[in-house]
Amino acid sequence: MKLTPKNQTAKQLLHRSVGNPPSTLPDQAISNCFPGLEFDFRNVWRRIFVGITMHEADSYVVHVEEQEYASLLHCRILKVDGHDMTTILRGPRVANGPTVDLATPANPDAAWFMEWSNSISRVLDKAGSKVTCVFTAEPSPIQRRPDWPDTQTVELEIRRFFEPDTPIIARDLVDPGDLTQSLCSPWQNDYRECACYYWASSRPDFVDVEADSNGLSAGFNWMDHDRSLKTPVDERVYLPDPRPRTPTDPTFITYDQLFQEWQTVLQFIVGGKDQGEE
């Protein structure tokens, strides 16, 4: 060991250990955590109630640890400490149409679970104490509206989010490995599926980038078939998927190509440039 970081700035943020890639530094990190390429932050909410496990992005009780809560298994949570956990999805079905409940055959109540971080933040100051929680009386594979009549009420303890007086996520909230569950799976469909706005701020999807004659950035979508470095910079265009360059041109790498020929259609990108091209 040549050197050992000692204080907080040396340890926490800025020390890149020998052998670690630049992406381990915050200014180079993918910083994508919802659901994420690095970790899936949503998993912090699964054990927010003592005794049961929730779905990380839904009102669904996936597991019950304590027998006294056995009746909650596969039910839907509707209210916590008086706050609705779901809402009614409303809006126009067509442009300029009337605002209606957006029910579907799969979701006849038009009920929509509100994202945990925002819903639960209103009661996090009650961590360590029990709060009144309302669930559907019966298991429910579908979402239910907050005023669903057939309910059961239990008192559940909310776990604290942080270890006391630290910025560390409480140890009993997430087990080792929890945060890296449910990541995007780039080797399956997820890279192909990521809309451009979903990409991390470091934009690994924008490649062969150089300044054009106006001083603006010009480059290619990395899934674009036609990303030759021989293309003059001023002609390099980032096409958001799935817009075709011409109506018949298979602009982007297809699913089949990605699965079967990934090692051919994708190149290593080094220094922002496609490799394997003179």
Place this chain on the structure above:
Amino acid sequence: MIAGSAPRSRSAHLVDDVLFLPNGSRVFALDAETSSALDALLGSGDEEAIEQRLRELGVDVPPLIDDTPVSSPPLHALSLAVAQKCNLGCTYCYAQQGEFGGAAKNMPLDVALDAVALLFRDVAPGERVNLSFLGGEPLINRGVIRAATERAVELAGERGATATFSITTNGTLLTEQDGAFFEQHGFAVTLSIDGLGAAHDALRPFKGGNGSFGRIVENAASLLRMQRRMQVSARVTVTPHNLDLRETLGGLLGLGFHSVGFSPMLASPTGNAEMDEDALSAMLEQMIACGEEFERRVLAGERYAFTNVVNALREIHKGTHRPYPCGAGAGYLGVSADGELAACHRFVGDEAGAMGSVADVDRGKQNAWLAERHVHRQEPCSSCWARYLCGGGCHHEVLARGRTACDYVRGWLHYCIGAYARVLDARPDWFGAA
């Protein structure tokens, strides 16, 4: 210590086998071989080779502090010069016996309340602000202290904010009732005491010439007994005439002060009692002796509240790096008895630090001052490894007398970096509790 702490590179400094990097105030422990090679490189003065070596060690990062000055910062703290008058006649006083070179005056209540209103004007729920009372001797005007404090408590309640309070006093006018009030509001009370008995009396006499130590100790005793929420600390201004810091520190902590800190007299309006090179060198020796006693006590599991080293170790542990020495002129402003704003309590009545009035901060003047005072604009700071810990030194002292204490400051920080590594290794729990 002064020779060992001299700047050899702007990018790195070695304290034995401990590497300090100004960029991010990062501290690393090195093995002996790496340390010795780096020491030789630092001795060469080849800045390019030093930076290349840092890259090889994997510790180079983009500069964390650029040339951009702080601009229109939110206000977090105000100090009110509630009494620009004093019953002591300390010859070195930056406030010139309390009056800042003008007429003796008290701050009227409406000015104090306007200042409190300004402090809370943009405060958001959950934020913390500090209101401090200075002078002169602030307790000459205790009615205004009480009213301003109560108003701040009221506004903090309305805004869902937290108000903290502090006062710096010469201690001669303190009463039990003051103590009860300070305890009620959790004040940080700082008493200016320059030594034990005669050493103090020679520097801080009443205007009539009598010593003030006996009175202060008598008054302080009841506060020290009362302190629960409040913290009663001592601050020692060090001159060439009271350099026995080790004895002073032990004596004042023995009296029950929550903590004791030292500050050298670098610029006095009369030039009286200013520290010269020899005195600063003697002070550094004493400070290190106090620091070593601190280390012994901490390793033995005792509390030993030597403020200078406690603060330095905490800041080094966090890796504090900043382009200014303090919050003066930024989140912290001073208010004169007339309601004029100044860069800090020392600039009261001084056009050099004028920043508007309690009606509003003069953002133009403030931003110009902050741009001018950024450490990247100071010399010889740009080549100094300590620049982001020191921030360029007290604005008031530097503007009055230049940078006369760089060797002292570096020597002290050099010691503190070493002490940090030792305490961290031996008592990592000290930082957890700190």
